[in-house]
Amino acid sequence: MRGEGNKGRLILDAARRVFAATGYYQARVEDIAREAGVGKGTVYEYFTSKEELYLEMLLEVVNSYVAGVRAGLEHAGGDIREKLFFTGRHLCSFLTEHGQLARMVLQDPGPINFKFTDHLRTIRRKMVEMVAALLRDTIPGSIPQEEAEVAARFFLAGLAGVVYPENMQTLAPQENLRTAVDVFVQGVSETFGRERG
Amino acid sequence: MRGEGNKGRLILDAARRVFAATGYYQARVEDIAREAGVGKGTVYEYFTSKEELYLEMLLEVVNSYVAGVRAGLEHAGGDIREKLFFTGRHLCSFLTEHGQLARMVLQDPGPINFKFTDHLRTIRRKMVEMVAALLRDTIPGSIPQEEAEVAARFFLAGLAGVVYPENMQTLAPQENLRTAVDVFVQGVSETFGRERG
Amino acid sequence: MRGEGNKGRLILDAARRVFAATGYYQARVEDIAREAGVGKGTVYEYFTSKEELYLEMLLEVVNSYVAGVRAGLEHAGGDIREKLFFTGRHLCSFLTEHGQLARMVLQDPGPINFKFTDHLRTIRRKMVEMVAALLRDTIPGSIPQEEAEVAARFFLAGLAGVVYPENMQTLAPQENLRTAVDVFVQGVSETFGRERG
Amino acid sequence: MRGEGNKGRLILDAARRVFAATGYYQARVEDIAREAGVGKGTVYEYFTSKEELYLEMLLEVVNSYVAGVRAGLEHAGGDIREKLFFTGRHLCSFLTEHGQLARMVLQDPGPINFKFTDHLRTIRRKMVEMVAALLRDTIPGSIPQEEAEVAARFFLAGLAGVVYPENMQTLAPQENLRTAVDVFVQGVSETFGRERG
DNA sequence: TATGAATGAGCGTTCATTCAT
DNA sequence: AATGAATGAACGCTCATTCAT
Numbered sequence A, B, C, D: 001m002r003g004e005g006n007k008g009r010l011i012l013d014a015a016r017r018v019f020a021a022t023g024y025y026q027a028r029v030e031d032i033a034r035e036a037g038v039g040k041g042t043v044y045e046y047f048t049s050k051e052e053l054y055l056e057m058l059l060e061v062v063n064s065y066v067a068g069v070r071a072g073l074e075h076a077g078g079d080i081r082e083k084l085f086f087t088g089r090h091l092c093s094f095l096t097e098h099g100q101l102a103r104m105v106l107q108d109p110g111p112i113n114f115k116f117t118d119h120l121r122t123i124r125r126k127m128v129e130m131v132a133a134l135l136r137d138t139i140p141g142s143i144p145q146e147e148a149e150v151a152a153r154f155f156l157a158g159l160a161g162v163v164y165p166e167n168m169q170t171l172a173p174q175e176n177l178r179t180a181v182d183v184f185v186q187g188v189s190e191t192f193g194r195e196r197g
Numbered sequence E: 001t002a003t004g005a006a007t008g009a010g011c012g013t014t015c016a017t018t019c020a021t
Numbered sequence F: 001a002a003t004g005a006a007t008g009a010a011c012g013c014t015c016a017t018t019c020a021t
Helices: A006-022 A029-036 A040-046 A050-073 A080-106 A111-138 A145-163 A173-193 B006-022 B029-036 B040-046 B050-073 B080-106 B111-138 B145-163 B173-193 C006-022 C029-036 C040-046 C050-073 C080-106 C111-138 C145-163 C173-193 D006-022 D029-036 D040-046 D050-073 D080-106 D111-138 D145-163 D173-192
Strands: none
Touching: A006 A029, A006 A040, A006 A050, A006 A080, A029 A040, A029 A050, A050 A080, A050 A111, A080 A111, A080 A145, A080 A173, A111 A145, A145 A173, A145 B145, A145 B173, A173 B145, A173 B173, B006 B029, B006 B040, B006 B050, B006 B080, B029 B040, B029 B050, B050 B080, B050 B111, B080 B111, B080 B145, B080 B173, B111 B145, B145 B173, C006 C029, C006 C040, C006 C050, C006 C080, C029 C040, C029 C050, C050 C080, C050 C111, C080 C111, C080 C145, C080 C173, C111 C145, C145 C173, C145 D145, C145 D173, C173 D145, C173 D173, D006 D029, D006 D040, D006 D050, D006 D080, D029 D040, D029 D050, D050 D080, D050 D111, D080 D111, D080 D145, D080 D173, D111 D145, D145 D173
């Protein structure tokens, strides 16, 4: 993005909505421009290409995701259950808000985003480490680093399955989250909190 | 697909490889034809459109996924750990083999596949029910149906996070799987196997 | 056409129906083959190309048209009115039967048929001459050759306007024909049958 | 057509020339664009499809035809011969200018133009009525409406046969026209101007 | 001889990008 | 800076023609 003017902001927001609604290839630059209320050419004043616009937009989304997870994990005064629950809460609203885009962030972004893959990998790894650290710091007993990371991956990916919008019809998402967090924390505690057989 | 002749098979296989490598929109019909070793027009002798080819290919992939999960869950003579472990093994090789496509199956297929969404939803639900039934039948204590399903979702989605190829550099995938299954089974047992606080 | 076997006949007939129904470009060789009850490749055993098939078919149609007009004009025992009336009757059924094709014959065949244009021109000229001869032989008074030909052209083209299927809703075509022939014969008689002012 | 800007005009004119020269199916959109001196994509800025472009172009041609016929029939101060003569003059230059297209207008447009058929039918009917009215208003004696229309059809179609460019080598077109109009007017006068036998 | 599976040239259309205003 | 008219590369699909059987 060239400047941080008002127009650039409008375009990024419009891009997020349009890309989220239809995916990268279905979205036309003209649609985004119209959604932003600017001319088609203006998009190219702020971004060098459709791809760059997409990547910049995705970066913002990813950053907001990371910030949310971090906020959840650092949720002041909570025990581990509370922290993980808040993390899930964030994930839930993130999925609700960003739909299609969220999938790209949580999983691989697909081949569209080769240039983004490394960054996403880094992001995911950082979050895994955060959760792993939480587990090792909080759960009684000593959890090997690698196994803590496996558990963290399991948790973060599992959360997405639980809070997926399509799954939230029978139970309130809160209830789903409580259950998942309980199972996970219990499981980690039991598995690593005592001598393992 | 028109017939089950040799060419149709070649084209489907080529389509799987090309779509997996580049995604739906990037894949050109001509690429698929070349990969299959046939002419461009031949593709249209067997499939009415690029979209139909894609959907038909995806259906095969989904079916192989379901068959593998089912085989894992019914793994003869194993206890629940063993069954879930084998399920994870299948998932692991599935992800390794089908790359990009696997994501579409495991998560939402995105807007390309609107026509497929319902089928995928059904598939995922069926698998959740299978895992939930296994939990209720195997874990001592009584687990409410809805919570069993939440746990099942958590497990299936979590597995994918653990066995993702990109995550399999430090630990052997087998080890990752063992850990995740242990955590999960312990967690469910502890959470539902006794009075819940 | 290579031989005069049964298949060749079937294909020509099918070609006439299909071309008449949809026009040259819309007709697919496969449609014609199916209509003829033969394989697609067989068409190419009898005709070297779609275009050749079309031209041979059109030649047949043109010949039958010419034969009909000639038969009408030579209608034994009739006076000029009767002869022209029978000519019109033939034209009428020709238009009804061959629809789209008839237009190509009566008017220019268009650029599709460059190779045919000369032949069609010859055909039309021949018919003009036949009618012109009839006029000069039958109408009292002396009609200059060139003006007889103009009148003949006027008559042949005018007929088509009168017997066009779309125009045959109010009056029986017979009545239309009678009127047109009357007007024409009266006109020629009056114009050329006496001293012209 | 989107606007009435310069480019749209250029494209329509180019389309008329190219379609007239080669017919609908042979004409490539790229040819039309080149003929108009614009890029291929520009055509689609002004017309939604090749078909729409064709139809819009044809509409213009038809309108100019109708206007010319009307002008001829209303030719101030002329008697009926003069009016019909001027109508023929217009038809003649129309055929000369628009070649292949003219045929589509004068006769059925063929299956390409299904959507246009109704409009063309209406146009032709309107012109038949105009000529029929002229006959009934001008020729002494009472001509039944239906027979006046038949005569009008005969005249309009016959004219085309007379003024066809290919026929204009021996006699000056003017002469042809005079002859045809004379024959026709004499014919109608004699046939309807007195008691009919 | 007869067939239809296989082919690829050809074309209509889309849309990211450019550039004159 | 802002615009949108103009552009043409790219691609899905059709169908006349070929050829192995």
